[in-house]
Amino acid sequence: EPEVTQTPSHQVTQMGQEVILRCVPISNHLYFYWYRQILGQKVEFLVSFYNNEISEKSEIFDDQFSVERPDGSNFTLKIRSTKLEDSAMYFCASSDRSSNQPQHFGDGTRLSIL
């Protein structure tokens, strides 16, 4: 069964450093998403991406965050200057059609900011 893959599985970074989280969505999917889950809390939406542009973003997704689909297969999330509170699991998801379809999640990147 096709799956969403994410790298790295765990990233440890000093506060203030830039970090890039990578995702390869399922190949025929058109809609891409990033979510995060702080330890012990619920999964929160960050951003959705379709047709090479952001469709929607949450309040969390401020100017420190950006997304890119550089080459038609990868989908990246960049955090420009990390803060302690950015420590969380980051999940990438994709779906093949729009809002009525379930999204399929990658197994996540655990980001630890020191």
Add this chain to the structure above:
Amino acid sequence: RKEVEQDPGPFNVPEGATVAFNCTYSNSASQSFFWYRQDCRKEPKLLMSVYSSGNEDGRFTAQLNRASQYISLLIRDSKLSDSATYLCVVTGTGTASKLTFGTGTRLQVTL
């Protein structure tokens, strides 16, 4: 009011028991509804979509009541492997609509 509200549990049930989870959502314009399952420190995995007519997948039955903005999940004949957190999830409207998650209900099935 929370967008998606669930009883966090935990629900501790013996193997073979039937257990039911409920969820309410605040946005009456929500379009699609799902139950996801999440094991500890893992990604959410789709368990099933939820339809107004009710739907069943093996031991799992899901129901949606749009008038009451209420979603349910029934698990029959619980197995040890059903132990997980069950996430109630709704979508909004529009293209590339985000998923809004509840905090989840934790289920522990014991011998």
